[in-house]
Amino acid sequence: MIRKLRQRPAPPSLSGLLRQNLTRWVLFPSLCFILLLGGYITLEKTKDFERRNIIIAQSLSKQIVSHVADAENALGSLAQTMARYDDFWFQTMLNNFLQSAHHMERLLYLDADGKILASAPARSELLAIRQFIDRVTSRPSIISPPIASPITHDMVVYLGVRGPDGKVLAGELSMQTFQHHLEDLLPRTEGSVVLCDTFGNLISHPDSNRVATQENIGHLPILRDTLEGHTRTAFYREHGAGYIGTVFKIEPLNWIILISRPVEEVFLPLLGPIIALLSLILLIFALFVTVLKFKLNRTIVTPFAQFTDFIEQATRGHYQTAEKRDQSFAELAIIEEKFSEMIEQIARRENEIRESEARFRQLVETIREVYWISDLADDSVIYVSPTYETVWGRPRQSLIDNPESFFLSIKPAHRLAVVEAFNTLRLEGFEVDEEFQIVLSDGRERWxxxxxxxxxxxxxxRVRLAGMAEDITGHKAEQHALLEAKQNAEAASKSKTEFLTNISHELRTPLSGILGMLQLTRESRLTREQAEYIDTAISSSKVLLNVINDILNIAQIEAGKLTLNSQPFPTHEVLNTIYRFFRHNAKSKSIELTIETESEFPPILVGDEVRIRQILFNLVGNSVKFTDQGHIRVWAGTLPKRRDDGTVDVLLIVEDTGIGIPPDKLDYVFESFTQVDGTFTRQYQGTGLGLGIVRSLVGSMHGSITVDSEEGSGTTMYVTLRLGLPAKGSVPQTRRMNEQTMPERSGLSILLVEDDRVNQLAISRMLEKLGHHVTCADNGRMALELLEGSRFDCIFMDIQMPEMDGMEATRRIRTAPELADVSDIPVVAITAHAMPKDRDAFLEAGMTDYLSKPATFHELARLIDRLPL
Known part of the structure; x- marks a missing residue:
């Protein structure tokens, strides 16, 4: 079809045909001719009008200037004449002059102070002249703008001259004379002449009422736009009528002449020929269109009308393909075909949009959240989902009608923050995520x-804003309940920690006395049987102390106060210590205890040696406790994976052939205060704290613990710890004191402040056994009194005492002026408070060092050796 169309000569298109036959040959030439002819005629008529008006204005200007000049000269001559006569002749001379000068309405003769000497007619009014008398000079001139005369009420201009004797002669120059001259020169049928000053105040006008009421015409554009010293002809409107006028300025007087005529009077004679010519052109155009109509009706108009109907149907949403028909207008056929293809694409896209909108509505109208869209241009709400009525308790239409109701429903305490967040979204595009409370119409509140x-x-x-809002009242209630439960749990944990700490303190105090007395008794002369009894009692006391330490460890872990002290330490010495400690117990049960390391196990590692010992003590101790025959094997090595941060993963394996752990108890054994066998008939004793402490310590060292056990066959514990590698050249301190090592210092004078008599006796005797002199005080107040009169090398200070505790006593020692001589004396806290936070608090209070009860000979000796004496 397209190939056939291209073979035929292309017929003229609709746009080309209309452009060729209508625009080119009829409309455009006709319009141009009419516009040019009308413009030329208007221009010539305007120039002729301006030339005529300028001639008239120049003539009028000369007469007005001559008229004013004659009046000024006559007034100057009269002033000189009157100066030569006395007061008797003033009135006569003014009357005679007024009779000969018909253009004067009134004459006044005044002295230098403004007092009237004579007037013609004889009147005493000075209502007008007084405001202009200061402008009078020795030269006759106009001293006022046009003003209504107080006598005749006609428009006048005041002329004035000051005589040689200082007296003033003033006259009212009538404006009626000017109007008569203007009317004589330019009759009303030829136009109107208006005389005004530069401010638009009327001096003369054909309508005398407008002059009498002092109407101002300064607002007229033709006056406002007049250039200084130039004549201007222009069109203007006044009182709803159109005029064409010429403005001419009278230079000597600074007045303006406006000569004007109504527009229709000037240009009406020109309209007849132009209208006739336009009618002829329109007739020719109508004939041409009639002839052209028959020719184009079949080729253009009918197909185009059908195509237009097809477009109208498409605009109404009826997307149907146009019927194929013969078209002699080829361009229209091509357009129609392309338009049909476009309509098909639009129909497909509208179907897709309709389906997408249906899916969108199904989604947003079924979800629990409120979905909304607003226009950024006017903040109007375009769409809001039905869930709004359920959540807000208000109809959707209320939000569409008043978008501000969204913010008004928010509680005042939250409203400002939400408004600021949405303003930031509108201005800068930052997303909003806010939680707030709203008040429903029935007074209920929701989050x-x-x-x-x-x-x-x-x-x-940014053109629109979209958002979602959900009711989180239930979630907030759950959060509040969880927070309350968390606070209750923390309070319970804190209470438990405080209880464990208090129990530890209360147990350590008597245990300190017991262990101290046992150690002192052990140093006396005893029989073998007595020594055995004492050693057994000391051993039992140390077991009890270990239980108390385990309780403190649990309290520290649960309070989050567990701290690690990483230092280089020799690994083989730690393992040897474990072996020496448990070999006797293992041997007594005929159990083989072996400790092995891999060949490349690092001899020195960086970590908390005390906590690593504690882990091994608990694991090996459990193996010894629960193994009655067979062997216990401890193996230490490193995992093959190497790290770049200077650390290494150490693997510790503790294997035994003991009773094993049932599968359902594997996780249970790591809980604090629990044991596999919790009955009253259990065979193995213990608190159940050991493995719980081990798991917490392993976790704090970024490690893990795994258990592999079979009931009745034994248990294997796998522990990994992340420890540091020492820097090159670093050597750990290996010097240690045992209980048989004597202290390096002796003979010190020590003040012991302790309220418990048993502990006071035990600690003082132990210090004396170490070679020191001890003085005792029952509380802090007694200690301060002793310090004022005696000299001591150091002080061992209990914390919890009556009258004055150890913390307050230490602060007094450091700050009291009367104790300035001993303010730097070393003060050692020796107390049953054994938590890390307690140690920090004592040191912050000014104490030098810290020792927890019960203390041994070895601990006392080592502490005294490290004091800064």
Missing amino acids: IRARAFPIHDQHGV
Whole structure:
């Protein structure tokens, strides 16, 4: 079809045909001719009008200037004449002059102070002249703008001259004379002449009432736009009528002449020929269109009308393909075909949009959240989902009618923050995620979480805002309940920690006395049987102390106060210590105890040696406790994976052939205060704290613990610890004191402040056994009194005492002026408070060092050796 069309000569298109036959040959030439002819005639008529008016204005200007000049000269001569006569002749001379000068309305003769000497007619009014008398000079001149005369009420201009004797002669120059001259020169049928000053105040006008009421015409554009010293002809409107006028300025007087005529009077004679010519052109155009109609009706008009009907149907949403028909207008056929293809594409896209909109509505109208869209241009709400009525308790239409109701429903305490967040979204495009409370119409309150974000057009410009809001009242209630439960749990944990700490303190105090007395008794002369009894009692006391230490460890772990002290330490010495400690117990049960390391196990590692010992003590101790025959094997090595941060993963394996752990108890054994066998008939004793402490210590060292056990066959514990590698050249301190090592210092004078008599006796005797002199005080106040009169090398200070505790006593020693001589004396806290936070608090209070009860000979000796004496 397209190939056949291209073979035929292309017929003229609709746009080309109309352009050729209508625009080119009829409309455009006709319009141009009419416009040019009308413009030329208007221009010539305007120039002729201006030339005529300028001649008239120049003539009038000369007469007006001559008239005013004659009046000024006559007034000057009269002033000189009157100066030569006395007062008797003033009135006569003014009357005679007024009779000969018909253009004067009134004459006044005044002295230098403004007093009237004579007037013609004889009147005493000075209502007008007084405001202009200061302008009078020795030269006759106009001293006022046009003003109504107080006598005749006609428009006048005051002329004035000051005589040689200082007296003033003034006259009212009538404006009626000017109007008569203007009317004589230019009759009303030829136009009107208006005389005014530069401010637009009327001096002369054909309508005398307008002059009498002092109407101002300064607002007329033709006057406002007049250039200084130039004549201007222009069109203007006044009182709803159109005029054409010429403005001429009278230079000597600074007045303006306006000569004007109504527009229709000037240009009406020109309209007849122009209208006739236009009618002829329109007739020719009508004939041409009639002839052209028959020719184009079949080729253009009918197909185009059908195509237009097809377009109208498409605009109404009826997307049907145009019927194929013969078209002699080829361009229209091509357009129609392309338009049909476009309509098909639009129909497909509208179906897709309709389906997408249906899916969108199904989604947003079924979800629990409120979904909304607003226009950024006017903040109007375009759409809001039905869930709004359920959540807000208000109809959707109320939000569409008043978008501000969204913010008004928010509680005042939250409203400002939400408004600021949405303003930031509108101005800067930052997304909103706010939680706030709203008040429903029935007074109920709900928690809402609102999220909003901008929508951009294809150019990246923000055009809309969209958002979702959900009711989180239940979630908030759950959060509040969880928070309350958490606070209750923390309070319970804190209470438990405080209870364990208090129990530890209360147990350590008597245990300190017991262990101290046992150690002192052990140093006396005893029989073998007595020594055995004492050693057994000391051993039992140390077991009890270990239990108390385990309780403190649990309290530290649960309070989050567990701290690690990483230092280089020799690994083989730690393992040897474990072996020496448990070999006797293992041997007594005929159990083989072996400790092995891999060949490349590092001899020195960086970590908390005390905590690593504690882990091994608990694991090996459990193996010894629960193994009655067979062997216990401890192996230490490193995992093959190497790290770049200077650390290494150490693997510790503790294997035994003991009773094993049932599968359902594997996780249970790591809980604090629990044991596999918790009955009253259990065979193995213990507190159940050991493995719980081990798991917490392993976790704090970024490690893990795994258990592999079979009931009745034994248990294997796998522990990994992340420890550091020492820097090159670093050597750990290996010097240690045993209980048989004597202290390096002796003979010190020590003040012991302790309220418990048993502990006071035990500690003082132990210090004396170490070679020191001890003085005792029952509380802090007694200690301060002893310090004022005696000299001591150091002080061992208990914390919890009556009258004055150890913390307050230490602060007094450090700050009291009367104790300035001993303010730097070393003060050692020796107390049953054994938590890390307690140690920090004692040191912050000014104490030098810290020792927890019960103390041994070895601990006392080592502490005294490290004091800064």
